[in-house]
Amino acid sequence: MTTETMEAPAVAAPTATPPHPLREFWGYFSANHGAVAGLVIIVAVVLIALLADVIAPHDPNLTNTTIALKPPFWQEGGSITYPLGTDPIGRDILSRLIYGAQLSLLIGIVVVAISIAIGTVLGLVAGFFRGLTEIFIMRLMDIILTLPSLLLAIVIVAVLGPGLMNAMLAVALVILPHYVRLARAAVITETSKDYVTAARVSGAGTTRLMFKEVLPNCTAPLIVQASLGISTAILDAAALGFLGLGAQPPSPEWGTMLADAREFVLRAWWVVTFPGLAILITVLAFNLLGDGLRDALDPKLKR
Numbered sequence: 001m002t003t004e005t006m007e008a009p010a011v012a013a014p015t016a017t018p019p020h021p022l023r024e025f026w027g028y029f030s031a032n033h034g035a036v037a038g039l040v041i042i043v044a045v046v047l048i049a050l051l052a053d054v055i056a057p058h059d060p061n062l063t064n065t066t067i068a069l070k071p072p073f074w075q076e077g078g079s080i081t082y083p084l085g086t087d088p089i090g091r092d093i094l095s096r097l098i099y100g101a102q103l104s105l106l107i108g109i110v111v112v113a114i115s116i117a118i119g120t121v122l123g124l125v126a127g128f129f130r131g132l133t134e135i136f137i138m139r140l141m142d143i144i145l146t147l148p149s150l151l152l153a154i155v156i157v158a159v160l161g162p163g164l165m166n167a168m169l170a171v172a173l174v175i176l177p178h179y180v181r182l183a184r185a186a187v188i189t190e191t192s193k194d195y196v197t198a199a200r201v202s203g204a205g206t207t208r209l210m211f212k213e214v215l216p217n218c219t220a221p222l223i224v225q226a227s228l229g230i231s232t233a234i235l236d237a238a239a240l241g242f243l244g245l246g247a248q249p250p251s252p253e254w255g256t257m258l259a260d261a262r263e264f265v266l267r268a269w270w271v272v273t274f275p276g277l278a279i280l281i282t283v284l285a286f287n288l289l290g291d292g293l294r295d296a297l298d299p300k301l302k303r
Contacts, residue, residue: 025296025297026296028295028296029292029293029295029296031295032291032292032295032296034288034291034292035288035289035291035292035293035295036292037285037288038284038285038286038287038288038289038291038292039285039289039292041281041282041285042282042285042286042289045101045104045105045282045285046105048098048101049098049101049102049105052098052099052101052102055098056094056095056098056099057081057082057083057092057094057095058082058091058092058094058095059095060091060092060095060096060098060099060100060250060252061091061250061252062091062092063089063090063091064086064090064091065089065090066090067082067086067090068086068087068088068089068090069085069086069087069088069264069267069268069271070082070085070086070090071085071268071270072084072085072270082094084097084270084274085268085270085271087257087260087261087271088260088261088264088268088271091250093257093270093271093274093275094274095252096252096257097252097254097257097274097275097278099252100252100253100254100257100275100278101278101282103164103247103251103252103253103254104234104237104238104253104254104278104279104282107164107167107168107171107233107234107237108229108230108231108233108234108286109230110168110172111168111171111172111175111229111230111233111237112175112226112229112230112233114168114169114172115172115175115176115178115179115229116179116222116225116226116229118172118176118179119176119177119178119179119180119182119183120179120183120215120218120222122137122141122176122180122183123179123180123181123182123183123184123185123186123187124183124184124187124210124211124214124215125137126138126180126183126184126187127183127184127185127186127187127188127191127214128187128191128206128209128210134184137180137184138180138181138184141176141177141180141181142177144173144174144176144177145177149174149175149236150174150236150239152170152173152174153167153170153171153173153174153236153239153240154170154240154243154245156169156170156173156174157170157240157245157246158245162244162245162246162248163246163247163248164237164246164247164248164251164253167237167240167241167245167246167247168233168237170240171232171233171236171237171240172233174236175229175232175233178225178229179222179225179229182218182221182222182225183218183222185221186214186217186218186221186222187210187214187218190214190217190218191209191214195213196209196213196214199213220297221297223293223297224290224293224294224297225290227286227289227290227293228286228287228290230286231282231283231284231285231286231287231290234279234282234283234286235279235283237253237255238253238254238255238258238279239255240255241253241254241255241256241258241259242255242256242258242259242262243259244259254275254278254279255275255279257271257275258272258275258276261275
């Protein structure tokens with residue numbers, strides 16, 4: 001007697017669902033421990049800036065010459081009332097550092113916003129309208145890049161006049177070429193792809209191609225450059241403030257704090273050390289963040 005063998009139906013292998021884009025991004029980003037540390041520091045600085053009115057122990061501009069150059073609380077003669085000491089006219093350094101975080105973040109965000117807005121538009125125009133338009137825009141950017149950035153910013157502020165707003169405009173102009181070149185390179189790469197050709201064949205105009213089709217696919221390098229640009233803006237603005245061309249006294253800007261205290265370096269180390277550390281840590285944090293964003297957003301660097 002023959003037995004009939006019945007074949008079991010084939011079981012379909014379960015298909016692996018692709019990870020959510022945000023989860024994939026965080027996976028690549030968190031692999032860079034320096035970037036995570038930078039993000040933590042930046043979040044802390046942002047919270048300090050937002051809560052300055054609550055956590056600052058004193059008015060940053062309140063002077064009291066009777067307690068001028070008081071050392072930090074752990075040194076002899078210090079007081080916990082002024083944890084990081086006081087400056088030459090008796091203002092609390094900790095309070096001025098806390099309020100200075102507001103100015104530094106404002107400078108970074110405003111400068112990058114101006115540069116990325118103008119630079120992206122110029123880069124799109126140069127990438128789409130080749131020929132004389134591209135040559136004019138890119139040669140102008142090359143001229144700006146050939147000049148030392150800080151020297152160019154000093155010249156611009158000297159022409160416009162010292163002040164925080166003029167310093168931000170000067171720094172924005174200095175870092176503008178980086179965004180123009182990035183946007184143009186990304187546009188040239190994207191315009192050769194099939195989806196742009198399909199959109200053009202379907203009747204899409206130049207404006208739609210620029211801002212709806214191409215621009216969303218050029219954001220990754222611009223985001224990375226923006227995070228690095230904030231650190232550059234903070235550092236350049238602090239340099240201008242130190243030279244007396246940026247934020248003006250009694251504004252608690254970190255570079256201005258260094259300028260006000262430079263003659264007391266030898267006998268009151270804290271008046272320059274703490275503002276310098278604030279600039280160093282904040283700039284380093286944004287650089288580390290930019291490095292992590294580059295690893296997470298650049299497909300060539302994904303492992």
